Amino acid sequence: DLGVYQHYMQKEIHEQPRAVADTIEGVIDNGVDVDTLFGDSATGVFRDIDAVLVLASGTSYYAGLVAKYWIEGVAGIRTDVELGHEYRYRDSIANPRQLVVTISQSGETLDTMEALKRAKELGHGNTLSICNVRESAIPRASRLVFYTRAGMEIGVASTKAFTTQLVSLYTLALAIAKAKGKLTAEREAAELEQLRFVPGSIQHALNLEPQVQAWAERFAQKEHALFLGRGIHYPVALEGALKLKEISYIHAEAYPAGELKHGPLALVDSNMPVVVIAPNDALLEKVKSNMQEVRARGGELYVFADLDSHFTESEGVHVIRTPRYSGVLSPIAHTIPVQLLAYHTALKRGTDVDKPRNLAKSVTVE
Numbered sequence: 001d002l003g004v005y006q007h008y009m010q011k012e013i014h015e016q017p018r019a020v021a022d023t024i025e026g027v028i029d030n031g032v033d034v035d036t037l038f039g040d041s042a043t044g045v046f047r048d049i050d051a052v053l054v055l056a057s058g059t060s061y062y063a064g065l066v067a068k069y070w071i072e073g074v075a076g077i078r079t080d081v082e083l084g085h086e087y088r089y090r091d092s093i094a095n096p097r098q099l100v101v102t103i104s105q106s107g108e109t110l111d112t113m114e115a116l117k118r119a120k121e122l123g124h125g126n127t128l129s130i131c132n133v134r135e136s137a138i139p140r141a142s143r144l145v146f147y148t149r150a151g152m153e154i155g156v157a158s159t160k161a162f163t164t165q166l167v168s169l170y171t172l173a174l175a176i177a178k179a180k181g182k183l184t185a186e187r188e189a190a191e192l193e194q195l196r197f198v199p200g201s202i203q204h205a206l207n208l209e210p211q212v213q214a215w216a217e218r219f220a221q222k223e224h225a226l227f228l229g230r231g232i233h234y235p236v237a238l239e240g241a242l243k244l245k246e247i248s249y250i251h252a253e254a255y256p257a258g259e260l261k262h263g264p265l266a267l268v269d270s271n272m273p274v275v276v277i278a279p280n281d282a283l284l285e286k287v288k289s290n291m292q293e294v295r296a297r298g299g300e301l302y303v304f305a306d307l308d309s310h311f312t313e314s315e316g317v318h319v320i321r322t323p324r325y326s327g328v329l330s331p332i333a334h335t336i337p338v339q340l341l342a343y344h345t346a347l348k349r350g351t352d353v354d355k356p357r358n359l360a361k362s363v364t365v366e
């Protein structure tokens with residue numbers, strides 16, 4: 001039932017404050033109770049690991065790229081992230097002390113399932129699935145499970161599955177830190193306080209919809225777009241580009257902004273809109289100088305910047321102010337405007353938003 005919405009994707013974008021609140025409910029109510037959250041033996045498993053390997057596809061893979069920053073930053077555990085279909089066909093060095101984390105909305109993605117099987121064949125016994133569909137194939141094949149509580153996702157473009165995966169992965173980083181004795185009670189309380197604000201900052205980002213819609217009018221006329229971010233916001237740029245190409249069929253690419261002058265800058269001219277994810281984090285000054293490189297070549301900038309980034313609009317520089325920088329959790333709130341941009345651009349172009357051509361919701365073939 002679509003209710004007031006025109007498409008499932010739009011409905012699912014707007015369901016995110018609730019979906020995220022439901023997913024973190026257990027953590028907010030009881031703190032980081034590792035075994036309750038991840039499964040009976042989770043504390044023992046997490047205590048002994050010395051590395052993490054994330055395996056996933058598409059948007060779920062981008063969630064894994066964000067998780068690398070969190071697990072390494074919060075728990076101090078080396079984390080590698082790999083596409084399932086790449087991992088399963090290469091020779092890799094198995095490490096029995098590595099936790100293998102699969103991320104999948106559907107729990108049925110063949111590439112991810114086969115990667116999990118391969119990891120197990122190689123001797124990986126510590127497996128954890130982050131999944132949205134209960135009792136699907138991937139969680140059934142995993143030792144530990146954390147279910148996102150996004151509710152059913154119908155639109156082919158993943159939206160609420162992604163943001164609920166992100167909060168789950170942040171919880172995982174906290175749980176590993178706790179099992180390893182690296183999370184003091186004081187720090188835990190402060191982290192939970194941060195998590196509590198996430199549904200509100202998602203709502204704030206949703207309120208930007210009319211401004212994003214105005215940008216979409218212009219994007220709908222374009223055939224190419226570039227998305228830039230740095231550090232933990234680079235995966236958000238990747239997600240923005242994937243959403244746009246998937247449902248509006250505009251060719252979109254994402255780069256870490258520092259990579260511009262190593263090649264992609266050659267693409268920039270006045271016909272190439274460049275979307276920049278630029279919250280006030282430690283890399284903001286670097287991002288600003290990358291933006292100057294774009295302006296100097298006549299590129300038009302569309303900047304998502306929070307209140308503290310101190311951007312002003314000028315010729316060729318359009319700015320939408322996102323929620324105030326919310327620390328390490330900022331990628332979650334900054335995903336909302338790029339989802340909205342893709343949605344409204346596709347709407348203007350009249351494409352089939354919920355069922356884009358050539359794609360299936362769940363990819364169960366190779």
Ligand code: M6R
Nearest residue numbers: 058059060104105106109157158
């Ligand atoms: O169900 P999964 O999370 O395993 O699906 C993985 C990808 O197929 C999926 O995220 C795909 O990239 C989406 N259509 C992106 O919006």
